[in-house]
Amino acid sequence: DTGVSQNPRHKITKRGQNxxxxxxxxxxxxxxYWYRQTLGQGPEFLTYFQNEAQLEKSRLLSDRFSAExxxxxxxxxxxxxxxxxxxxxxxxxxxxxxxxxTQYFGPGTRLLVL
Amino acid sequence: xxxxTQIPAALSVPEGENLVLxxxxxxxxxxNLQWFRQDPGKxxxxxxxxxxxxxxQTSGRLNASLDKSSGRSTLYIAxxxxxxxxxxxxxxxxxxxxxxxxxxxxxxxxx
Numbered sequence: 001d002t003g004v005s006q007n008p009r010h011k012i013t014k015r016g017q018n019x020x021x022x023x024x025x026x027x028x029x030x031x032x033y034w035y036r037q038t039l040g041q042g043p044e045f046l047t048y049f050q051n052e053a054q055l056e057k058s059r060l061l062s063d064r065f066s067a068e069x070x071x072x073x074x075x076x077x078x079x080x081x082x083x084x085x086x087x088x089x090x091x092x093x094x095x096x097x098x099x100x101x102t103q104y105f106g107p108g109t110r111l112l113v114l
Numbered sequence: 115x116x117x118x119t120q121i122p123a124a125l126s127v128p129e130g131e132n133l134v135l136x137x138x139x140x141x142x143x144x145x146n147l148q149w150f151r152q153d154p155g156k157x158x159x160x161x162x163x164x165x166x167x168x169x170x171q172t173s174g175r176l177n178a179s180l181d182k183s184s185g186r187s188t189l190y191i192a193x194x195x196x197x198x199x200x201x202x203x204x205x206x207x208x209x210x211x212x213x214x215x216x217x218x219x220x221x222x223x224x225x
Contacts, residue, residue, distance in 0.1 A: 033212065042203050042215030056211045091157060100165055102148060103213060105158040
């Protein structure tokens with residue numbers, strides 16, 4: 001079990017550029033989550049996949065954000081036309097279908113928009 | 115909307131002292147409650163998960179209690195060590211889709 005992995009770990013970009021993050025969940029987990037965490041706050045839910053289906057999106061996920069999980073395995077989160085307010089840690093988590101199981105979190109991707 | 119509050123926001127104690135971290139939530143309709151640890155710039159590590167039907171969970175020096183009807187949970191860490199210094203996050207799971215987190219309590223254990 002290699003755990004949840006995220007790439008890149010750090011990303012610095014200029015305002016207006018597009019960025020894409022990747023999350024590889026634990027292999028047998030069919031549920032995948034994206035969260036955003038700003039300094040001094042707890043993570044906030046962004047979106048949720050069950051297999052390849054995106055079942056819920058938070059209002060935090062503006063139309064500049066898009067997430068995919070094309071084959072029900074890895075997922076990508078893209079931010080178009082980045083703004084300074086997008087600077088945050090983006091966390092991915094996965095879990096199995098068992099109702100009582102915890103979510104396992106990756107190390108996160110820290111984004112800085114200049 | 116589920117609101118999760120953690121008090122205090124920060125805590126500094128000498129090594130060996132017991133730690134008491136508090137979490138409150140507004141909607142008692144939850145599947146479970148979880149305590150996580152987060153080191154600076156890192157992801158989250160699950161410490162304890164309490165199902166809604168349970169009153170407490172224990173793991174080593176850690177004990178977490180849950181009073182669902184009053185919307186409260188407490189994390190106790192016995193005989194604190196400098197390695198316990200981190201941010202501790204409380205999260206409730208109101209449905210199948212997501213966790214709702216508090217802002218965390220940042221703990222410093224002084225050697």
